[in-house]
Amino acid sequence: MEYRYATTDDMNLMIRSRMDTLRDVNSLDEDYKFSEEFLEASREYFREGDQSTVLAIDNGRAVGCATMCYIDLMPTYAHPSGRRAHLMNVWTNKDYRRQGIAEKLVTMLIEEARGRGVSEISLDATEAGRPLYRKLGFVESGENMTMIIQN
Template sequence: MDIRTLRPSDLELVCRHREEMFRDAGRRDDVLAPMTAHFREWLKPRLADGSYFGFMMSDHGVDAAGIGLMLIEWPPHPEHPTQDKRGYVLNVFVEPAYRKRGLARELMALADAEFARRGVSYAVLHATEKGRPLYQGLGWNGTTEMAKPI
């Protein structure tokens, strides 16, 4: 499996992975289509300036799995008392034909290493029900976060 960093030309691939990830989690197409259109516009400048970064795995030129990463500003917190940022993991997706091969686990290890390289000692993610066992097995824990639509 070849591994490379994300690049601006991955815009459509990342958008497709994100949409498929949410579709796989049970979200409806009437919600996903507008989300993807707005996400594409949000993502384009961030891929270009490197504020959205990550990795893509491919098998003989076939894109198999990807992960997105960001650094988010966050005030110092008991979990990271001397840092004003957190790592954020998003858009972890493995193509169906490549699942159950450890690719997501490998992507998460790459994320840990990249965050460490950038000096980040704490990271967060939002897990789908299908993804939760993987993340828990890698040492991720639930937090006290709550949410509500406004």
């Protein structure tokens, strides 16, 4: 198993793993087709966004992935750098689960975030993912509120 940071040369692997993640998390059919708008916006974010994506590769195939998106906000008392991150797209192929792949990928991203001066990492967790995130030190937060804006 090879663990590595993705580059733009890995665009097809990143897009494929993103689609696999969303199909899995949202219980979509394996042949579900994403819109070209979604695919192009994803490609642009992987090219231009302030993010790092790590991949687990087995025989040239991405069998796991995770992405850390970096966010600069106004500094606060609790977060004097204003540098925060959001972990997303954590996924492992069903045939490779329970082998420590997601833990390795997330740990790589946490260490990078620490090196980049991040003071807080947030994430949206599935029930299946919560035990891993707790093990790595994430805690439930009752502080946040969100609003979904429909366009």
